[in-house]
Amino acid sequence: MLQNEFIAKIEQEFGLDSAHITIVAEKKIAVTVDSGQALAFLSYLKNIDFIQMSLITAVDWIAENHFELVYTLVSWEKNLTVSVSTFIPRSEPRMVSVRHIWPTAKYYEWDINEFFGIVFSGHPEMGKPLFLEGWSEKPPLRKDFDPQAYSYERFPSREYDYEVENKGRVVE
Amino acid sequence: MWEKVQDITRGHSLWMLYYCTGCGAIELPPTMTSRFDMERFGIGPMATPRQADILLVTGYLSTKTLRRVIYTYEQMQSPKWLVGFGSCTLNGGIYHDSYATINQLDQYLPVDLYLAGCMPRPEAIIKGFKQLMTMIRTGEADGWKRYRDNREWYRKNQTKALGDLLYTTR
Numbered sequence: 001m002l003q004n005e006f007i008a009k010i011e012q013e014f015g016l017d018s019a020h021i022t023i024v025a026e027k028k029i030a031v032t033v034d035s036g037q038a039l040a041f042l043s044y045l046k047n048i049d050f051i052q053m054s055l056i057t058a059v060d061w062i063a064e065n066h067f068e069l070v071y072t073l074v075s076w077e078k079n080l081t082v083s084v085s086t087f088i089p090r091s092e093p094r095m096v097s098v099r100h101i102w103p104t105a106k107y108y109e110w111d112i113n114e115f116f117g118i119v120f121s122g123h124p125e126m127g128k129p130l131f132l133e134g135w136s137e138k139p140p141l142r143k144d145f146d147p148q149a150y151s152y153e154r155f156p157s158r159e160y161d162y163e164v165e166n167k168g169r170v171v172e
Numbered sequence: 173m174w175e176k177v178q179d180i181t182r183g184h185s186l187w188m189l190y191y192c193t194g195c196g197a198i199e200l201p202p203t204m205t206s207r208f209d210m211e212r213f214g215i216g217p218m219a220t221p222r223q224a225d226i227l228l229v230t231g232y233l234s235t236k237t238l239r240r241v242i243y244t245y246e247q248m249q250s251p252k253w254l255v256g257f258g259s260c261t262l263n264g265g266i267y268h269d270s271y272a273t274i275n276q277l278d279q280y281l282p283v284d285l286y287l288a289g290c291m292p293r294p295e296a297i298i299k300g301f302k303q304l305m306t307m308i309r310t311g312e313a314d315g316w317k318r319y320r321d322n323r324e325w326y327r328k329n330q331t332k333a334l335g336d337l338l339y340t341t342r
Contacts, residue, residue: 131236132236132272133235133236133239133334133335133337134334134335134336134337136335137271140271140272145271147269147270147271148269150271151264151268151269151270151271151273151275152269154332154333155264155273155274155275155276155279155333156275156276156279156329157263157264157268157275157276158262158263158264158275158276
């Protein structure tokens with residue numbers, strides 16, 4: 001009931017097509033918007049009580065050749081969670097920062113920049129290391145990065161002179 | 173001769189610094205507190221590396237924490253012993269294919285004793301420590317001497333894993 005009212009409200013006020021809105025669960029709604037429209041939609045949501053930015057995360061859809069950015073927002077007044085998805089091309093991974101809307105976006109955007117290589121325009125920390133020290137490869141959470149090959153090349157594995165699987169036995 | 177007497181006495185009073193990088197730290201509170209009571213063997217927790225004898229590395233080490241473990245180990249006074257705790261320090265464990273974690277601790281620091289398991293139970297920890305005390309008394313646990321003598325080899329491996337960041341601050 002509550003979410004249907006809310007969906008009708010954003011359809012009417014923001015002019016979104018209802019095909020872009022899905023009800024995920026009770027009190028949870030997923031909205032897909034174009035990357036050009038995303039910032040306007042996010043600031044619209046901030047103005048209608050979505051004061052909490054819970055999470056920004058990214059998904060690398062390598063077959064479709066785009067990144068999905070997911071903004072999860074919570075409204076305590078409306079008792080609703082909205083996740084806003086937007087797609088940006090892999091060839092030019094660039095999005096406008098939302099730090100001026102939610103200051104907590106600082107670390108989420110910095111983290112995504114480090115692990116996916118997505119650049120958030122207007123964020124002063126882009127390109128600076130956050131978690132990884134001295135990283136020179138491509139961003140590690142992209143799907144075309146092979147963590148196993150990197151690990152085996154960089155960190156030597158222990159050599160066993162027998163097949164470990166066949167030596168299973170109970171010790172005291 | 174004097175070294176042998178020293179080794180016998182050293183094994184009786186061990187202060188342990190635990191570097192709780194991974195999930196292994198959760199097995200230490202029961203080991204220290206009343207049920208398993210590590211202190212009846214003469215092993216107690218110590219707050220600072222400069223006064224500790226044992227460095228216990230519990231769990232996986234990312235390259236970032238490996239740097240801090242190397243600093244911690246080098247701050248400790250000799251004689252000092254390093255115990256690798258859990259599968260992750262031994263062969264990478266379930267993180268063997270991770271881009272962020274090292275696979276073998278003994279490539280970078282001299283490990284005196286490994287406690288295998290994911291996770292080792294408090295009984296296994298106490299058994300491991302008793303084994304370490306025996307090794308200290310017999311002089312087998314000589315990791316700090318190995319580190320002193322093979323400094324070049326350890327430094328080469330550390331540089332390979334960490335790049336040029338080893339002694340830079342950020």
